Amino acid sequence: MSRVIKTVIIDDEPYSRDELKFLLERYEDINIVAEADSGEKGLEMVMRKEPDVIFVDIEMPQMSGLELAKALQNLKKVPLIIFATAYPDYAVKAFRVQALDYLVKPFDEDQLSETMARITESLGRAKETKDERPKASARLAIEHDGRIVYVSPQDIIYVFREERETMICTINHTFNTKTPIKELEEKLRGFPFFRTHKSYLVNLDKVEQLIPWFNGAYQVKVVGQKKEIPVSRNYVKTLRERLEL
Structure with a gap:
């Protein structure tokens, strides 16, 4: 990886947040800029910090992870969304809200490594598109x-x-x-x-x-x-x- 990836973790279970944070800190370009224990606080953190990627649980009281993902679609800068959940049955719904990937608890290090590769590839494509410059004289x-x-x-x-x-x-x-x-x-x-x-x-x-x-x-x-x-x-x-x- 060649860039700092601003990351927010959103999960109502402290143990799950700590476990994911421990695993993500092994990736030197990951910068965890905020944590949140609810969908509402997560939405606030995303709006304040403008992260590149969020890891979010699905089953949370009041605002679920799916509801949060739908709310994020209205933002000017939508982060990459990685669902991290104990419930594999939500995968189809997750990808309908444009999730990049879906991690199932307990977290598997190999699966997380594949997720990180997808994040890097997606952010790299976005940067290449942004950096494209046509020739000044081209017609x-x-x-x-x-x-x-x-x-x-x-x-x-x-x-x-x-x-x-x-x-x-x-x-x-x-x-x-x-x-x-x-x-x-x-x-x-x-x-x-x-x-x-x-x-x-x-x-x-x-x-x-x-x-x-x-x-x-x-x-x-x-x-x-x-x-x-x-x-x-x-x-x-x-x-x-x-x-x-």
Whole structure:
């Protein structure tokens, strides 16, 4: 491991917290920044400490570990969630709240080692994505009307798919191409583009407003365009994380 991993342990049983803390302290990059003996206190600690990962019991009075995990999904920075519990029957529910792993008490050192490997891999992928930087002079090549047109990604406002063509909209022009939107999304990786809907890709630097629509869905208004672009409700939380400080 090559980074300090801020960690919070949440369990109403002191012995379980001590055992897990003892095992985790063998990993030199683990930094246990807080402990909590309830889901409510755990939520408070996560909001205050902003850890990279939490180890949380499932069966706790008042707020269970599953309820805590659901509440964490509303935060801007959601830590990796590792459930540590004596009840193996909750595994399916655990992964439905986006848990990274599931440890069963009493803790097995080999299993914990595998969990630590998953944590390292997941945090490493997140860092690589964050550190991606496109070439400053790179431009998108578009086959348009029998020619190859080079467009700076910064000039693209949004992209959308209509029937069998993809439309690339800039302030002054709309280019049509046969290139699938998924392929364009991959080419534009590293630039501030976001898939708001299966048929729309938006330059986040061009977003002016986020407008509630219906059933939890939204629309975004972008610069220089009257058209409002749909945002599927499954993407709203991530979009806000990308847009807001």
